[in-house]
Amino acid sequence: xxxxxxxxxxxxLSEELNAPYxxxxxxxxxxxxxxFNIFPKQEQVMRAFHLCPYSNLKCVIxxxxxxHTPGMATGLSFGIPEDxxxxxxxxxxxxxxxxEDLGFKNVVxxxxxxxxxxxxxxxLNRSLTVREGVAGSHAGLGWMTFTKRVxxxxxxxxRPVVFILWGNHARMLKSVxxxxxxxxxxxxxxxxxxxxxxxxxSKPFSRADAFIKSCHDSMVNWQSVIDWDD
Numbered sequence: 001x002x003x004x005x006x007x008x009x010x011x012x013l014s015e016e017l018n019a020p021y022x023x024x025x026x027x028x029x030x031x032x033x034x035x036f037n038i039f040p041k042q043e044q045v046m047r048a049f050h051l052c053p054y055s056n057l058k059c060v061i062x063x064x065x066x067x068h069t070p071g072m073a074t075g076l077s078f079g080i081p082e083d084x085x086x087x088x089x090x091x092x093x094x095x096x097x098x099x100e101d102l103g104f105k106n107v108v109x110x111x112x113x114x115x116x117x118x119x120x121x122x123x124l125n126r127s128l129t130v131r132e133g134v135a136g137s138h139a140g141l142g143w144m145t146f147t148k149r150v151x152x153x154x155x156x157x158x159r160p161v162v163f164i165l166w167g168n169h170a171r172m173l174k175s176v177x178x179x180x181x182x183x184x185x186x187x188x189x190x191x192x193x194x195x196x197x198x199x200x201x202s203k204p205f206s207r208a209d210a211f212i213k214s215c216h217d218s219m220v221n222w223q224s225v226i227d228w229d230d
Contacts, residue, residue, distance in 0.1 A: 005046050008053030012157075016149050025142040029129050037132035039066045039073035045128050047075030051117035058120035058212050058220055059162040060154065062147075062170040065127035068135050076123035079113030087111050093190040093199065098222060101203045108227040115224035120216075124150065126169065152176045160215040162208040166190055166199065183211040 005013055016022065029045075032038050040047070063077025067088065072080050078091050095109040117123055126147050131137040154161055155177045163182060165171045167189025177184055185207050188198040205222050212219055 005049040006053060008055050009049045012054055012153060013049075013150065016146065016153070021142045021145060025146065028141045029138070032129075032131060032138070037070070038138075039068060039070075039130055039132060040075045044073070044075035048077070048117060048123050048125075051076070051114060052120060052122045054159070056120045057122055057154070057159060057161055058216055058218075059164065059208055060122045060124060060151070061164045062151075062166070062173065063123070063125040064167075064169050065125050065136055065139065065143075066130045068130045068133055068137070070132065073130070074112070074114075075128075076113050076117055077125045079116075079123060080111045082110065082112045084111060089192045090190040090195075093192070093195045095225070097190070097200055097202070098205050098225075100200075101205045102222060104223065104226060110225040110227060113225060115221065119221040119224060120212075120218070121220055122154075148173065148176065155182060157181075160211070162211050164204050164208065167194065183208075 004010075004017060029038065033042070061077055066073035066075070067080065072084050072088070074081055078088075078094060080088065080091065091111060095111075099105070099107060099109065113121075113123055124147060127136070127138045127141070127143040128147070129138045129141075129143070151163070151173050158181065161182050163173070163177055163184050165174060165184060165186040169189075171186050174184060174186065185202070185204045187202040187204065188194040190199050209219060209222075
């Protein structure tokens with residue numbers, strides 16, 4: 001179990017990882033990899049858990065599925081590699097809102113969100129794999145069941161967490177989150193099609209900070225994705 005999700009999550013998710021449907025997902029993805037290019041790489045599928053141990057968890061940002069174009073998926077929702085061929089519009093809008101919300105001016109944001117994960121943000125997609133060129137192609141394999149259970153299990157815990165729900169796909173999970181213990185921030189999706197319908201100006205980062213500061217000893221280092229000029 002530790003090899004799959006890391007030591008911190010192993011005991012928390014052991015029952016779920018041993019469930020029959022997870023074996024079915026694994027077999028289905030393996031069969032898909034024999035016929036198609038599947039993203040992300042096998043070793044990155046559970047990367048979100050490895051980079052953000054439960055013991056450091058402060059925030060969950062939920063995406064839909066991995067990027068389905070080559071060189072983009074990293075196992076972290078919305079994040080891409082530093083050497084990615086382009087920056088997706090949704091990620092550009094997320095970083096733009098962060099700059100406006102937290103008051104950063106004339107900065108160069110990074111596209112690799114690894115440092116957010118290491119700072120306590122679980123960057124979790126609803127589906128953890130995807131076929132090249134076909135968005136949502138693995139949504140029916142069972143991943144939705146697994147990631148919903150992850151959210152439910154986090155919600156059942158006593159560790160206070162901020163859940164950031166962008167768009168209807170993520171907001172569907174609102175009903176399984178205990179709002180007595182946790183804090184929900186929801187808005188339109190950062191996609192160019194909807195960002196102007198409530199995402200821009202929603203101030204998710206400062207609102208998350210206010211909650212995290214009230215119940216954790218350390219903060220999320222959002223500014224870690226900024227290249228500061230010397």
